[in-house]
Amino acid sequence: MDWVERVWLQAEQVFGDKAKAAVWLSLSRTTFDGCSALELAREEAGYQRVVEELQRIEHGYAC
Template identity: 45%
Template sequence: MDKRQQVLSRAEKVFGDKGRAAAWAVQVKSQFGGMSALECAETEDGYLLVMETLAKVEHGFGA
């Protein structure tokens, strides 16, 4: 599974819905330097940031 698929899979678990996960993953966010989660996850550091952000969301800290 590539990083994009891993992000989408994790987001689906966090948001509980494929549609919500996909919407979140393509939305441009300032914490990702003006990129979407999927764009940000193309680098190793970006991938780690996206996964950390999803963990925060899962534990009640907004994204």
């Protein structure tokens, strides 16, 4: 399983819905310097940033 697949699974778990996860993953974000989560997740370092943000969302520390 590659980084993008892993981040998809985690986003679906956090948002509880494939459609919501898809929207969050595909939109560019200032948190990610204007990139989307999917763009960042192509490499390990970017994947880690996306996972950290998803954890913040899951625990209520981000919106």
